[in-house]
Amino acid sequence: MLIPLVLVGAALFSLGLIGFVTRRNLIIIFLCTELMFQGIVLNLAAFGRYPLSGPPSLDGQAFAIFLLAIAAAEAALGLALVVLLYRYRGTLDANAYKVLKDS
Amino acid sequence: MLLLTLLVVVGGIGLYMALPRGRTAPARGVLALLAVAAAAMLVAILINLPSGIVTPARPTMVALSVLALLAAVRVVTHSRPVYSALYFVLLVLANAGLLLLMQAEFLATGLVIIYAGAILVTYIFVIMLAQQTSGKAPYDTEAREPLLGCLAGFVLLAVLAGGIYGTAVPGELKRAGPGGPLAAEAIDVRPDLAPNAALLSDVNRLSEPGPGHGTTERLGTHLLTSYFLAMELAGVLLLAAMVGAIAIARRQLSGMEGAA
Secondary structure, three states, rough: HHHHHHHHHHHHHHHHHHHHHHHHHHHHHHHHHHHHHHHHHHHHHHHOOOOOOOOOOHHHHHHHHHHHHHHHHHHHHHHHHHHHHHHHOOOOOOHHHHHHHOO | HHHHHHHHHHHHHHHHHHHOOOOOOHHHHHHHHHHHHHHHHHHHHHHHHHOOOOOOOOOHHHHHHHHHHHHHHHHHOOOHHHHHHHHHHHHHHHHHHHHHHHOHHHHHHHHHHHHHHHHHHHHHHHHHHHHOOOOOOOOEEOOOOOOHHHHHHHHHHHHHHHHHHHHHHHOOOOOHHHOOOOOOOOOOOHHHHOHHHHHHHHHHHHHHHOOOOOHHHHHHHHHHHOOOHHHHHHHHHHHHHHHHHHHOOEEEEEEOOOOO
């Protein structure tokens, strides 16, 4: 059971990465980081439940719970920044904020 | 291994075609065909993989995995942000089902409450606040560098999947055959890490109904003993994030361009 679950987790992470790189809407970019978090939660729980050696432990689940806390903090701060940026420029297009890019 | 490579290639091409791209509407028939083919290959791979130490409800796991991955593809490719967020809710529900199969009941409920209940509601609020125009915004219907993005993501996926698969089946695929005589005892770890009887009894102990019926009670004890300091720090972090979010979102735009 470990291998299929870890494969699915890797696929979720890769999909989130692709979305993060290719989408241009700031909100969707943040949503794609949450997609990557989902893959990681699955991985952590799977490795805790079916470890490669030793008995199964609850450490994977505990780590996943801390990850939920981090994800909540990240979502709150990231969305606050998105709201601020939207009031500043009136658009959610990531290309509108190119000032940070080296020209 | 061949099937896995094929799946990664087909998935990459399909995702590249499905990404929103300006005025040219994607060919829906081809996309549906590719999705069905990818799902069929995924089911074949997941079924043919070596079975685990314990095998709970495998068809359920396969179905939930396919559902989660299809929802994830729609999150990435849908050109309307609200639909992306709703597909993300579907993904979270499928993921919670997978966690239930792993006897992570508390984590599954927590995932549904925190993600589907709290975080996604915040996302949908922000989407509603920021998308005043009717119709699709131009930055939603056009992907940025879809070819390079898909290439990078699927090369990463191929490397990860190849490594994971190589760990599972070192060189010989025959052991993984579903009808083979070894299928019942096949394990998903390297042969030198094969479980002994003591390990198997440990595995079964985790699935026994305890006093709290499930792992919730032991997880709570574990969190408040082994990870006590980290728990308190997580609370402080959440408080700091809340204060920071309020401070950022309330900032007045004096001296900047006016709001749209």
